[in-house]
Amino acid sequence: MVVDEKAQIRELRDKFLSKLKDGEPSGSSDFHPADIERVSSNDDWLRRFLEHNEYNIQDALKMLWESCEWRRNFGTNDITENNVRMDYLEHGVCYSYGKDKDGKKLFVIKSKLHTKGSKNFAELQRCIVYWFERLEREGNGNQISLFFDMIDVGLSNMDMELTKYLIGLFKNYYPNFLNYIIILEMPWILNATFNIIKSWLPAKALPKIKFVKRATLKEYVDPSVALKSWGGNNEYVFKFVPEAQSNGLVNGKTDNKKVHFAENSPLTEQADSTFGDKLPDQALLSVEPEVLTFTKSGNDVISKTITLKNNSSESNVTYKIKTTSPEKFKVRPNTGILLPSQSVSVTITLQLGYDHRSLVPNDRFLIMCLPIENKEMTNTDLIDFWKSNGTASEQHKLICRLGNDSFDGLKSSLVNNGAGDENLISKLFTKISQLQDEQAKLESSITSLKRLFVFFGTLVIVVLAWFVHSLNSNVQSFMKEQSHTSVVETILPRHDEI
Incomplete structure (x- = not known):
């Protein structure tokens, strides 16, 4: 059957944008502007969804929509080297190096360096997504090969959860991105484990799995590229190299030193207005505390309360709260209206599945506020109001800290008293x-x-x-x-x- 690819791309785009315009399902269409732009203008990206789903329009639309939802919730577009665990990147558990014989970049998992539970899984996920996004940018969407270096690996190095996560990324969110899964020197003791892994893959992906030894790796990776430890001739030793900068871009994004915030649905941070320069006694809103210190007490859910107060004795004020990590935090209420001199307590809860030690210096909250006349506005009205007026808001930024020790207070003191560069201090406390x-x-x-x-x-x-x-x-x-x-x-x- 001959497929009119261009017509199918147009149809997929039209169906997506129509669904986006209709706002169906309710509350699910507030996607990241970069993803909406890519749907609107990037034929190659849409072609990948069609190819992945064998040109079934409905299946491709479903996958495209779910991918945009995941990217919104995970904060994928805002992941950079500045907000992932640099020690994880530098450790070399996963990295990009060389190409296979098809010219596809290798994404290497050095299994010997990893044991289940040795790293915070949420932060490891972010590092993997960082690499996927970086490889997408560097290769303009070209496929990659997943390379498991399993030399000297034992049962303790086999993390099924990590492997399932990797496969899930290819299967659900990065369409037609996988060339091969090359598995080097897999110990026989793990045969049963990989039979389970095969069951997670669709039937059409099974031929992509290639079990190789040092002697047979040359069928897929040229000896001049293969490392000496793999049986090749290359003396490369891993060292993390930051992504190349060009045309004022870092990690594919403008290097404006801004932090991108999101709420239940991520939105990029708007440019600071003159409100941001107001002195405390002129501010519409006061926020306490300025640093959120999360501590763990037994098995209790970790939460913090912040207090917002309308400083005006005459005007109503509406507020809106965003976070850089919507997947980690639940904020209730995240928007509302304060009458003159009124206060409200906002609860910020660390979501189940996230350990308090997963907090990083880049986890932040942005609290915006504006004067408003109509105090009877509904939540829907407030959403529309903020979409139209967010650029002129007064802004307050809160940072997160890990508690249960005296270092948090020391760090805040150092930063607030100008004792040094915040990034340097953050690295020290990391x-x-x-x-x-x-x-x-x-x-x-x-x-x-x-x-x-x-x-x-x-x-x-x-x-x-x-x-x-x-x-x-x-x-x-x-x-x-x-x-x-x-x-x-x-x-x-x-x-x-x-």
């Missing part, structure tokens, strides 16, 4: 946070060792008890035999007496 993580892992290991000692101690006691019991049984049996022999000798005459 290192401190990493040391805390290592301390927690060490404590966990000590606990495990204690349990192991208890187990072996119990085992030794059981073995000794069994040995004593057996010895006692044998002694009693021996004594009975001796007693029986004596009786027999008493009743029967000895041979020499007959």
Whole structure:
């Protein structure tokens, strides 16, 4: 069947934009402007959705819509080297290097360097998405090959959750992006594990899996490209290199040093207005506290409360709250109206599935406010109001900190008192946070060792008890035999007496 590709691309675009205009389903159409622009103008991107779904328009539309929803909720467009864990990028668990024989870039997973639970999974996900987005930009959407370096890997290095996440990205959000899955030197002990992994892939993707040894890797990667550890000739040693900057762009985005905020649906931060220069005594709104310190107490859900107060004794004020990480936080209420001199308490909760240690210096909140006359406006009216008037708002920014120690107050003090560059201080405290993580892992290991000692101690006691019991049984049996022999000798005459 001959497919009119251009006509199908036009149809897919028209259906998407029509659905977007109609706002169906309700509340789901507030996508990132960059994604809407890509749908509107990038034929190659839409072609990938059609190819991935074998030119079924409805399936392609469903995948395109769900991809835009995921990108909005995950904050994909706003992920840069500045807001992911740099130590994760520099560790080399995953990185891009070289190309396969088809000219597709290799995305390498060095499995030996990773063990399940050794890294914050949410932050590791962000690093992987950073690499996917970077490879998309560098290759203009060209396919990549997923390369599992499984040399010297054991069961502890096999993270099924991570593998499933990688496959899910290709399967659901990055259409027609996968060339091969190359698996180098997989230990035989993991055969059963990979049978499970195969079940996660669609049937048409199974031929993409290539199990290779050092001797056979040359079928897919040229020896001049393959590392020496892979059996090739290349002496490359991994070192993280920041993405190239060109035409004023960093990571494909304008380097304006701004932080992008989102709420339940991400919106890029508008340019600062003159409101941002107001002195505290002139501000419409006061916000307390200015730093959100999250602490963990047992198994309780982590939440913080901020207080917003209308400083005006005459005017009503409407407020709106955004966050850089909508996938991590729930904000209630995130918009509303304050009457003159009125206050409101806003609860910010760390979502289930996120550990308090996943907080990074780039997790921030933007609170915007504007005077308003109509105090009876509905939530729908407020949404429309903010879409039209957000650029002129007064803005307050809050930063997140990890609690349970004295470092947070020290850091805030250093920043607020001008003791140094905030980025440098943030890096310092990121290192401190990493040391805390290592301390927690060490404590966990000590606990495990204690349990192991208890187990072996119990085992030794059981073995000794069994040995004593057996010895006692044998002694009693021996004594009975001796007693029986004596009786027999008493009743029967000895041979020499007959």
